[in-house]
Amino acid sequence: MVLNSASGAVKNYNRTGLSILEISHRSSEFENVINECQSLVRELLEVPDDYSVLFLQGGASTQFSMVPMCLMQPHKRAVYLDTGYFSLKAIKEASLFGPVHIAASSKGSDYDLYTL
Incomplete structure (x- = not known):
C-alpha cells in the first residue's frame, strides 16, 4: 500500500x-x-515544540560541513568526539568554520583533549 x-x-x-x-x-x-x-x-x-525539525539536502559528508556552517557561533568552539574515520571527516570540515575541540578520542591518550 x-x-x-x-x-x-x-x-x-x-x-x-x-x-x-x-x-x-x-x-x-x-x-x-x-x-x-x-x-x-x-x-x-517526541521532538519538543521548542526544537526545530530541519530537512537538509545532501548525504552525510555534506552534513559534516552544513552543521558547523549553520550552528557554530562566532568566537565559540565546537566540541567533537573522535570515534574514527567519519568523525575525523566531520572534525576537519568543522575546523574550516572555527576552532574545534576534541573532548575525547577512541584512539588512546595520544589524541585525547586536543584543540584544532
Missing part, C-alpha cells in the same frame, strides 16, 4: 498533474508535505 501510494505520487502528486519530484519547493502542495513530515517526525521521535 505504501509503495503504491509513493509510486502514484511520483506520477501525479495529489491530482496536480505533476510528480512530487516536479512541483516547486515553494508551492502550497510541497509546503503541506513538509508540514506533515515535520508533524510525523515530532510525533514519532
Whole structure:
C-alpha cells in the first residue's frame, strides 16, 4: 500500500498533474508535505515544540560541513568526539568554520583533549 501510494505520487502528486519530484519547493502542495513530515517526525521521535525539525539536502559528508556552517557561533568552539574515520571527516570540515575541540578520542591518550 505504501509503495503504491509513493509510486502514484511520483506520477501525479495529489491530482496536480505533476510528480512530487516536479512541483516547486515553494508551492502550497510541497509546503503541506513538509508540514506533515515535520508533524510525523515530532510525533514519532517526541521532538519538543521548542526544537526545530530541519530537512537538509545532501548525504552525510555534506552534513559534516552544513552543521558547523549553520550552528557554530562566532568566537565559540565546537566540541567533537573522535570515534574514527567519519568523525575525523566531520572534525576537519568543522575546523574550516572555527576552532574545534576534541573532548575525547577512541584512539588512546595520544589524541585525547586536543584543540584544532
